[in-house]
Amino acid sequence: MAGLNLPSPMISSHAAASRQIKSQSLTADLVVVGGGLAGVSGAITAARAGCRVVLIQDRPVLGGNASSEVRLWALGATSHMGNNNRWAREGGVIDEISVENTFRNPEGNPHLFDALLLDMVVAEPNIRLLLNTAVFETLKTDADTIRSVRAFCSQNETLYEVAAPLFCDASGDGIVGFQAGAAFRMGAEAQSEFGEKFAPDAEYGELLGHSIFFYSKDVGRPVEFVPPAFALTDITKIPRFGQIAASDLGCAFWWLEFGGRLDTVHQTEEIKWELWKVVYGVWNHIKNSGKFPEAANLTLEWIGSVPGKRESRRFEGDYMMIQQDVIEQRRHADAVSYGGWAIDLHPADGVYSTKSGCTQWHSKGVYQIPYRSLYSRNIKNLFLAGRIISVSHVAFGTTRVMATAAHTAQAVGMAAALCRESGLLPRDLLVPQRMRELQTRLARTGHYIPHVNHAEKANLAETATATASSTFALASLSAGTLRSELDCPRAMIVPMTAGPVPRVTIWADVAAATDMEFQLRASTREGNFTPDVTLAVKKLHVPAGQGVPVTVDFGVVLDQARYVFICVMPVAGVSLVLSDQRLTGILSVRHGANKKVAKSAVQNPTSDVGVDTFEFWIPERRPSGQNFALGFDPPLAAFAPAHTLTGPARPTTRTNAWVPALADPAPTLTLSWPTPQTIRTVELSFDTDFDHAMESVQWGHPERRMPLCAQNYRLRDADGRVLAEVVKNHRTRNVIRLEAAVVTDRLVVELVPESGQPPAAVFQVRCYAD
Secondary structure, three states, rough: OOOOOOOOOOOOOOOOOOOOOOOEEEEEEEEEEEOEEEHHHHHHHHHOOOOOEEEEOOOOOOOOHOOOOOOOOOOOOHHHHHHOOOOOOOOOHHHHHHHHHHHOOOOOOOOHHHHHHHHHOOOOOOOEOOOOHHHHHHEEEEEOEEEEEEEEEEOOOEEEEEEEEEEEOOOOOOOHHHHHHHOOOOOOHHHOOOOOOOOOOOOOOOOEEEEEEEEEEOOOOOOOOOOOOOOOOOOOHHOHHHOOOOOOHHHHHHHOOEEOOOOOOHHHHHHHHHHHHHHHHHHHHHOOOOOHHHHHOEEEEEOOOOOOOOOEEEEOOOOOOOOHHHHOOOOOOOEEEEEEEEEEEOOOOOHOOOOOOOEOOOOOOEEEEEHHHHHHOOOEEEOOOHOOOOEHHHHHHHOOOOHHHHHHHHHHHHHHHHHHOOHHHHHHHHHHHHHHHHHHHHOOOOOOOOOOOOOOOOOOHHHHHEEOOOOOEEEEEOOOOOOEEEOOOOOEEEEEEEOOOOOOOOOEOOOOOOEEEEEEEEEEOOOOOOOOOEEEEEEEEEEEEEEEEEEEEEOEOOOOOOOOOOEEOOOOOOOEEEOOOOOOOOOOEOOOOOOOOOOOOOOOOOOOOOOOOEEEEEOOOOOOOEEEEEEEEEEEEEOOOOHOOOOOOOOOOOOOOOOOOOOOOEEEEEEEEEEEEEEEEEEEEEEOOOOOOOOOOOOOOOOOOOOOOOOEEEEEEEOOOOOEOOOOOOOOEEEEEEEEEEEEEEEEEOOOOOOOOOOEEEEEEEEEOO
């Protein structure tokens, strides 16, 4: 092969008493151990902020439990869109990963997800990636400082020693923290320690187990299956074997879980063998019991060789999150992340338990995660990321999921960059001014922190005035051809300004004259989307007919801008007229249950376990989930250009977006300053639907590009010169680095509408001199 520098065909050596393997010393600003989604997101964030990073991963691919080796979909606060956390998908690097994966891989192919993660990591010049490399020793300069880690790569027979001033343990089991002597816990705390009423007893068990998934494939002809000798032969040993269905695969079998009564670190191999026994036994039952004739043509296409771990060690930081932090949604001055998955605990006996496979209790909204939980309390240069952060066993039940873990790791990556710049250690960032800087710099990367939105002096847009060629006023959502039967309570979530609530008109098909009930609801807590307070109830008599307009005047005056729920209660013989129009910051929901994450439409604990009773109001996924055909008098003014100057870049207590009028053929957003500004970098945030869960693998999504994301646009200066032009965008954040700085007193964002698409929204524009 021409051009290749090949070794000589034969290498010989004299006999020797012993030989040393190849070794290599590396240095970095930050060493990240563990290449799951947490390690990847933290490493990329740190690298982009200027850190030289060595990322050490003991597997051949990145992604951890989300990789093709395990194939668990990545989720976080959105929780399959089955809770009340609206527009809650995580921002920052994990958003880039989710959006890009949906664009490249809408079918959810796990191998393509592997390739995406590798692509994103190797694209960063500041990251040195070591795959198939396992850390086996941690070296220290003194009792509370790590000097280096030693790791071995089995594929190139090389031993690495990697030194740095800062380390991040994102390894899942916490190998670096364990070897360094960091304080940790394993198992569940007693209720008496933190007053956690959901803390499990010994009978339920103190650890979550591992799972192994499998896939089947229809080959179009009958396939026989001969089980291995180690396969489980008595399916009745699985108390829930009646749940088994031939059509299920992959994550649907999450409850095939084992290991909660064992040491989930040192007995992982035994746990894996037991799970293989169970999986092959389940497949034998499907193929050979005679109860699943539909499985005749199925073959076992794939079975995991690596178990997906849920829980092992949890390390102690300066603050340990507990159940009350989650359920009460406690605020923290050092908040740098958030979660929203349910507190989700599993019986330790796993697949062999007679109990339900999980017990899930949701909070009424997302909760903050403090920075103090992201570093070791006694190893002063060790960050914690992923599932090992400083939380109790109960709080771990929600913080452990992968998108949450990735989001917290992004905070670690940015914190490491700040430490590098000023020669600081993790705890030093608790100084209020430094914490504000950390939060501000995270926000600039698209990393959303609930209830944290600082002004940024360097952002020139914050001193600008925003105007637009037009602004959408929501007078109506026009009627389409679809209808929604009123078989359950349904609602529209809409943004309102302070003052009188407009009169609302809803159109319905009514089989026979009847009475209809309308409710106006809101959330007791700012930023939540749990409609737990009723502001008004109206009952109206409605005549029979098709497309009957029903106008409701709730007679309510709001003291502040907020989201409200316009609820229509169920009634037989009535269907709501739906609209084909979709808009940023407006959703239709129904009162119901998503059985993947909730057992009923109302969370109603039968005993005092320290959680709230409330209703779930959840959206339907596209292509379903159409809005009601609605009218507002006067129209809703919810999409002002000024929203784009301040953020946050997603709906919260208002839409936070500018949307042009539907009929505007050339929408423009203009930022103006009283004096010329020097601008080199422009950052724009678009609507990639933060309410869409975007599960990473196995799921499948109906679109590659989100329907409300601006695809085509130009940037112009005050003289009309085109500074940049973007075509076919699908990303949330667009960072435009101009070839040379421009001096201008006006910046124009010129949207180019796509034919047949809904109006694109702009959430935020940031401008910087550098």
